[in-house]
Each structure stands twice: as structure tokens, then as C-alpha cells.
Amino acid sequence: MKRVVLALLPVALLASFGVFVWNEPIRGTILQIMFPGRLSYIYERVSLARLVYEHVALVAISGSLAAIAGVTLGVFVTRPIGRDFHPIVQDISSVAQTFPPVAVLALAVPAIGFGFAPSIAALFIYSILPVINNTISGLDSIDAGVVEASRGVGMTRRQILFLTELPLAARVIAAGIRTSLVINVGTATIGAVVGAGGLGTVIVSGLVRDNAAYVFTGAITAAFFAFGLDYVIGRVERRFYDARSN
């Protein structure tokens, strides 16, 4: 019984998320109950579904670019050729994670301008950090003996990377990508400030117009999105590793 509830709970939550986003009458009713006495409950200028799409686009583009670049950079600094950059990259990526995202965005705008592109750039810079960090620590934590053994059976450097090192570090790297994406979903709401669209739009509008229903709509949708993403990646990850754990 408990197990069934635990298994169904995320599915139920995700289903209610879908209804909330795509069914305006139901959303209106819910918000009316929660925040009585407002002029408007439904953000009219753009549909919530449209904002979700924009948000997904922001996260997907910046997140996948960050994942690719982060893993590549992490691999680079653990190769003999990039070994010299290892400490500096690791230090910068650790320190950089403490920068508030708003600050990163504020710095990106004068450099790149308003709109979609600077948001992607800011999100990219911000979400590449956990990927780099985890890629480096994943690759560094591999037993030197295993690499030696791979060399001993006649693997080339490339084969050692793709057949031994990356598969062994995959779990840690995947965890980094997961963290990066979840942070990205939350941070992407700030993109609205510089006109990138996304769920932040309705939050900003709610703040300006003093409409808590709007703020709640954007916040809860982004939260659902982050939760759903984390859940799905987690499931995929677990399926991938169940076989060989132990």
C-alpha cells in the first residue's frame, strides 16, 4: 500500500501540474479560492502554456550547452594536455557557484544586451559550474589501477576515456547535470527581468501589479517543472545503474 502511494504520488503531482497549466478555468477557480478579491486571476497577455514552452527552451538550450561544454572542459583538464589548467578551473568553478544568479545576469546584460541571448549566456555560465565540478571529481576519483589495467589490455587513450573513464564517472557526472538543470529552472525565472520570457514573466508582472495570484502561478509552475525534471532524470539514472550496482 505504502509503496503504491509512493510510486503514484509523483505521477499524480505531475498530472495535476498539467491540468493547472493547460486548463484555464480550473486554474482560475483554484486561484480564486486561494487569493480572493482580485481583479484578474489569469495572466492575459501570454498563455501560461506559452510561458512554460519559453521556460523549457531557456533551460533546454542553456542546460544542454552547459552539459556539453562542462563535460568537455572537465575532460580536458584531466588529460595530460590540460592538466596545468586543472587547479585553476576547479577553483574558479567552485568560487563562481557562490555568485548570486541575479548578479551574473546583471553583468551579462551590459555585455550582450537584453532578450533571450543574454539570458541563455547567463544561465549557461551559471549551470556549467556543477557539471565541471562533478566531471572533474568523477574522473579524478577513478582508481588509477583501473586506468592502468585498461592501458594494459591495449586500449588507446581515446578508448580509455570512452570505455573506462566516462562510464565509471557517468554517475557523478549525471548527478552534476541533474543539479545544474534543477538550479537552471529556478534561475531561469530571473530571465524575465531582461526580457527573455519564461515563467518569470508572470512573476515579475505580479510583483509590479501587486497580484499575488500571478506570482503564485509563476512560482508554483516553475517549482513543479523543477521537481518533474529532477524526478524524471533520477528515474532514468537509476534504471541505468541498477544492473551493475553492488
Add this chain to the structure above:
Amino acid sequence: MIEFQDVVKQYNTQTAIDDISFTIGEAEVCVLIGPSGCGKTTSLKLINRMLEPSSGAVLLNGKPVGSFNPEQLRRGIGYVIQSVGLLPHMNVAENVGIVPRLLKWERSRREKRTDELLDLIGLDPGLYRGKYPAQLSGGEAQRIGVARALAADPPVLLMDEPFGAVDPLNREILQLEFAVLQRKLRKTVVFVTHDLDEAIRLADTVVIMKDGRIVQQGQPADILAHPADNFVRQFVGADRALKRLACFQVVDHMQSAETIPREQTAKRQQAPNGDGGQHPVLWVTNADHALVGMLEPDPDHHSAVAYRPYVELHADEVGVRPVASLREALSRILGQGLRAAPVISEEGMVLGEVRLSDIEELNQRGIAR
């Protein structure tokens, strides 16, 4: 097959290998042995170019290994490493099939070969194919390490303390299995160990190293009989005479034994004592020709009869198998307080005997030479 020519290996200012030259013949098991830091593992790694010599050359079939592409070279040489050798993210079949995979064999051929090898090392393919290294015992992991090294049927095997991480009991089993396997496969094997008993058990040739130099090389029995210097004498230990006996097999040193049926014992025992204990032991057998007891000559000159009274024996306790070492035979002889040990077949039949006097003579001869 493999030849070291004036090989030197230096790390910065430290010299790991200081000008060594030696040759390993085809189908020979050459054991490199010495205290840690003596350069034995370094020497091994120079063969498959895991390391490069600072000067000198290692030749494989007359060609310097430096002239081969390192990856191609390694795929053609079996390499067994202590415990960590298996790749933890690959299952047994993937581990065993890794070299064939790198050599781009077809999947079906690879799978067939993997099963063949698991059979060879005595592990059920159906049971083990899908297991991961973490699910294996130390002994199983080592066997699979050997199977992986054999996968592409290389003529040369390099083994770096392959049984070092296994408990003593299993180590002995693995060593015997390997000896049997080697008799069948006849690979050229370079084996690194710091365990002298292991070296004696497996080696055709032993190379003893110290501080990057070879201090002595030769057949184990010769080294044990004639240590070159104090270091070797200390290294082989005070019991080297006993260890040396482990180099010889019972089957090569047994004499024909005299047996009599059980019902004749009373009559023979009463025979007059001619020369006082100079007769050989009489091994007494039952109707199935299995050993059941013995008549021991009476050493007392004044005794009236030739033999002491009949003694019942358990074949398992006093007998040795033909494949056993003389060391084991000596232990049996001393343990029973006899002058000989019967050599018995699996069915308990008396095949011959090993005499204490022969062991003594063998020992004398070895030392005198």
C-alpha cells in the same frame, strides 16, 4: 622469445633497473622475484611498453618492442594484474572479451570465445557471464583475470603478482590450476612475485633481483642448492634444502616396492633374521591390491625374526601420490617414523616407494655439484 639487452630504467635520479640482460625461452615460465623495490615489476612493464627503458632494449622474437605500436603490442600480450585488473563497470563476459573487442572480433566469435575460456578456468559461463567484478570472490576474480589475458590466445603472458591478493589456501589452488593450464597451453610466461614458494612451484627459471640488478638466475633447484651470495642465501631462507625438495616430483624418484598379500604376513614375519633390518619394507595389500598395512624390518641384530609384527596403515595418511613433491614425501616419511613412503594411485594401489636414503642422496648430490 623475450630478451633484455643492457636495459636501464631511471626515474629522475633514481635507478630502478641497473643494466640487466637475460633471455626467456619459448614456452618457459620465468619468475622474477625479489624484495619490493628490486625492479621486478618495472622489468615486466618494459615488455609490453607500459614503461619505456632509459637505455637498452627489450626484444620480442628478435624485434625491439619499441618498434611496435604500443596498443597493438599490448593486445598481443596477455597481462594479468593483482585484483584491480578487472574493469568494475563491465561484467565478466565484457571483461574477458575486452581484448577481442579491441581487436574488432565479431560479437558471435567473441561470445563463443568467452564461454570457452570460462569453461577452461572452471567457471560455469551461464552463471558467471553476467556477474560484475564486485560480485566475485577474490579467487574467482583472479581466474577471470587469467581468462581475460588468454582471450586473444597471445603467445606471451605477463603476470604481476596475480595471486597476491588471495588467501593462502586459495592461492595454492590457483597456482596448481595455473600449472595444469600452462602444461596444456605452453605460453611464454613472465611471472612477478615475492613469494618464493610460488616461484618454486611454478618456475622453469627463476631470476632473483635486488636493487635493479640480477643477483642470480637459473632453475629453482639449482638456486636452492647453490645460492650465489649471502643475499640469495638469506632470501631463500634456512630451509632451502627442504624447499629444494619441492622442486622434484615423486614419480621421478620412486623405486619399485615389494608388496605381499595380507594372508602371507604371518609367515613372512616369522622368517629368520638374516642381516638385521637390511630388508626393504614390505607393503601389505588386500584382495583389491590396495594398501592396508606393512611389515617393517626389525633393526635389532639379535632379533630372531626379520620383521616386526604387522602394522595396519591408512593409505591416505602414509601414502603419497606420484604428482606430489619430494618435500611432501619426506614429511610423510618423518611423520610415520619410517624409512620409506609408499607411492599410491588414486585407487590406493601401491605403485612404488620413495626411500629416505634416496632423498638424502639427492640432497647430497645437489649440494656437492
